[in-house]
Amino acid sequence: MATEAQDGTLTVTDNRTGTTYEFPITDGTIRATELRNIKVSDDDFGLMTYDPAFMNTVSCRSAITYLDGDNGVLRYRGYPIEQLAAKSTFLEVAWLLIHGELPTTAELASFTEDIVGRMPVDPSIAASIGAFHQDAHPMGVVEAGFGQLSTLYPEAKDVDSDPERMDALYNTIAKIPTIGALAFRHNQGLDGVAPDPVLGYSTNILKMFFGSDYEPDPRLVRALEILLILHADHEQNCSTSTVRVVGSSRVDPYSAVGAGVAALYGPLHGGANEAVLVMLREIGSKDNVPAFVEKVKNREALLMGFGHRVYKNYDPRATIIKKACDDVFEVTGVNPLLEIAVELERTALNDEFFVRRKLYPNVDFYSGLIYEALGIPSDMFTVMFAVGRAPGWVAQWLEMINDNEQKISRPRQVYVGADERDYVEIESR
Ligand code: CMC
Numbered sequence: 001m002a003t004e005a006q007d008g009t010l011t012v013t014d015n016r017t018g019t020t021y022e023f024p025i026t027d028g029t030i031r032a033t034e035l036r037n038i039k040v041s042d043d044d045f046g047l048m049t050y051d052p053a054f055m056n057t058v059s060c061r062s063a064i065t066y067l068d069g070d071n072g073v074l075r076y077r078g079y080p081i082e083q084l085a086a087k088s089t090f091l092e093v094a095w096l097l098i099h100g101e102l103p104t105t106a107e108l109a110s111f112t113e114d115i116v117g118r119m120p121v122d123p124s125i126a127a128s129i130g131a132f133h134q135d136a137h138p139m140g141v142v143e144a145g146f147g148q149l150s151t152l153y154p155e156a157k158d159v160d161s162d163p164e165r166m167d168a169l170y171n172t173i174a175k176i177p178t179i180g181a182l183a184f185r186h187n188q189g190l191d192g193v194a195p196d197p198v199l200g201y202s203t204n205i206l207k208m209f210f211g212s213d214y215e216p217d218p219r220l221v222r223a224l225e226i227l228l229i230l231h232a233d234h235e236q237n238c239s240t241s242t243v244r245v246v247g248s249s250r251v252d253p254y255s256a257v258g259a260g261v262a263a264l265y266g267p268l269h270g271g272a273n274e275a276v277l278v279m280l281r282e283i284g285s286k287d288n289v290p291a292f293v294e295k296v297k298n299r300e301a302l303l304m305g306f307g308h309r310v311y312k313n314y315d316p317r318a319t320i321i322k323k324a325c326d327d328v329f330e331v332t333g334v335n336p337l338l339e340i341a342v343e344l345e346r347t348a349l350n351d352e353f354f355v356r357r358k359l360y361p362n363v364d365f366y367s368g369l370i371y372e373a374l375g376i377p378s379d380m381f382t383v384m385f386a387v388g389r390a391p392g393w394v395a396q397w398l399e400m401i402n403d404n405e406q407k408i409s410r411p412r413q414v415y416v417g418a419d420e421r422d423y424v425e426i427e428s429r
Contacts (some may be wrong), residue, residue, distance in 0.1 A: 014038050014047075029058050050410055055309075060403065064097060064395055065235040069310035074317065076117060076233055077101070085320045090228040091115055091201055094173055094391035097233055098398065112201070118174035119204060121145075121182070122152050126192050129182045131352035138183035138383045139265040145179035146258030154260065156252035159401055167318045168253040169394040176257075176390045180383040181208035187379075198208075202228065205387070210375065220374055227367055229390025230317040233395065235310075237325075239263035239270065243393045244400045245409040253397050260393045261386055264321075267304075272364040272372070276305040277378045280337040280344075290344045297353045304364030306348060312358035321366040332373040333377040341369060 006028035013020045023034045036046030051057045065147040066075040066185055074081040077096050084093055088102075091112050095103040103111060125148055132141055149171065150156065156168040182192045185208075193212050195204045202224045206216045234240070247256035264270035280303075282294045295301045308315060325338065345361055348354040364385075371381050 001068075012038070014040075015039050045071070050414060054241070059236055059241060059409075060306060060400065060404075062235060062396070062399060063100070064129065064399060065233045065392070067235050069312050072075065072311060072313035072316045074234075080206075081230065081316055082320065085226050085229050088229065089200075090232070090388075091173075091227045093229050093232050097391045097395035098169060113197075115170060115174045116195065116199070116201055117197055118171055119178050119197075119201075121149075121175050121178050124148070124152070125179060129179070129186050132183075133184050134187060134189060136183070136186070138180060138187065138380055139261065139271075139386070141183035141186070141196060142176065142179050142383055142386060143258055143261045143265065145175075145183075145260060146254050149175065150157070150252050150254035150258070153252070153254065156254055159250050159252065165253065165398065165401070169398060171411055172257050172394050173252065173390045177205045177387045178208060180380065180387060181205065183383070184209055184380050185379075187377075191346060192295050204372070204429055209380075218330050219327055219331050223324050223370055224374065226320065226324050227370060227384065228388040230320060230367075231392075232361060232387050233392025237269070239264070239389065240393060240396050246401055247397045248406060248409040250401075250408075253394060256397055257390070257393050260389075264386055265382060270364075270382045270389070272304050272362070273368045273385060274378045274383040276341075276364055277337070277368040277372065277381070279304045280340050283344070286339050286343045289340065289347050292344070293347050297351075301351075303344070303348060303354075303359070305368075306354070306361055307357070307359045308362045311360060311362065314360045315362040317363040317366055318361040320369065321363065325366055325369055328373045329372050334372050335369050337372070338369055341366065 009021045010024045010025055010030055011020060012023065017040055019038075021034075024028045030160060032049050034222055035049065038047040039045075047231070049057070049172070062070060064077065067073065076084060077100055079096070084096075088096075089108075089112075092108055094115075095108065095111050125145055128148055131143055132144075153168060153171065155161075155164050158164045161361055164327065178195060185192050190211075193208045199207065200221070202221050203216060205224065206221065207214055210216075216257065236244075239260040241257045243260035246259040247253065267275045279292075283289060292301070293303070296303045329335065329338070333379075345365070348359065354360075367385075368378065368381050371384055372378065376384065
């Protein structure tokens with residue numbers, strides 16, 4: 001969190017020219033564009049910063065999520081994640097992220113009814129999903145689904161219209177699980193199950209996956225709600241930054257979210273929860289953990305579900321998920337992979353390699369075990385992450401589009417290619 005103590009000025013001397021510059025420091029940052037004043041001549045473009053992977057670049061001012069990676073703190077709109085996970089529902093959190101305040105009873109009731117009422121998708125989406133290969137990865141299908149939503153709701157292109165925006169943002173939260181469920185059912189060779197407007201959001205998700213006769217244990221529904229809450233936002237992570245960057249072109253929000261889905265699909269981001277399960281299965285037994293950890297230390301493998309760009313401490317979401325695992329396993333029986341995961345965590349947290357690099361379990365380390373206990377196959381895990389992250393994506397999109405400082409995102413580069421050269425005729429090459 002920015003504090004006044006971080007404010008002041010920065011004095012810089014350019015040793016190339018001997019000129020001294022003073023720049024304001026606000027919220028612990030200097031404006032990168034201020035550096036453009038540092039020039040060696042009038043026609044010099046000015047100094048830029050070089051920051052591959054945005055390791056030290058603040059891309060926006062945001063009032064949505066506070067994350068303190070050193071102390072393992074996560075808050076949505078000021079509310080600690082632990083309290084939200086214990087007390088709220090996923091749609092309550094979605095409202096909070098979008099509107100900035102917790103909803104009243106009446107607001108939550110009408111929002112819940114509205115979102116659940118929007119869960120059905122146009123039949124053309126089910127038809128498109130039916131045209132995918134049966135083994136199509138559901139994340140690829142969800143990605144495509146958002147391209148299709150953008151064509152079904154062309155009015156969403158009016159990104160300056162408040163009602164159109166809200167329609168698109170609410171549709172995103174409502175329809176993402178339905179598209180995911182259709183993809184899942186298609187993988188199984190089954191027809192889709194229509195959402196039921198009288199049921200809750202998460203109950204509907206489970207019924208759309210497993211059939212209208214499936215009666216989920218309320219403890220499993222609550223565990224799913226907790227997982228979705230924990231994934232709902234995480235400030236400027238790869239997929240959220242993608243939504244903001246793509247949205248800055250003023251494309252409709254469905255397309256921007258589709259790009260976010262693509263970013264999340266990657267194994268270093270949301271794809272890690274699926275990769276954790278693959279890793280645990282490969283390890284196979286507790287006895288093989290030390291050998292696997294040696295492989296990681298020899299750089300032959302990554303310990304999936306460990307490490308984070310911002311957390312240099314235990315990810316608070318992992319603590320909550322670990323506790324939720326116990327509740328779920330009470331209903332479903334213990335997943336045998338849990339034993340391997342616990343041993344892996346214990347070994348890593350006591351090993352100098354991980355300690356020195358401050359590598360701790362992240363949100364993805366245990367979430368897959370819960371999804372598996374719910375009967376969700378591993379290639380659906382990242383879809384579940386996307387369902388959870390949808391409110392964060394749309395809240396961040398809205399904040400971006402309302403930001404007066406917002407322009408199209410367009411980084412610079414250092415050109416390191418060939419100097420000017422003449423075209424060579426093909427027969428002379
Ligand atoms: N296993 C082994 N070594 C690791 C790991 C890991 N999971 N994560 C980081 N390291 C090492 C890395 O090799 C580097 O060592 P050295 O300084 O000796 O070269 C050091 O730790 C710092 O890591 P980094 O790669 O510079 O860190 P980063 O901020 O660029 O990457 C990360 C963050 C999450 C991509 C990375 O930790 C990772 O690949 N983790 C595994 C994938 C994963 O679990 N992703 C989910 C992230 S949380 C949820 C989400 O965002 O979706």
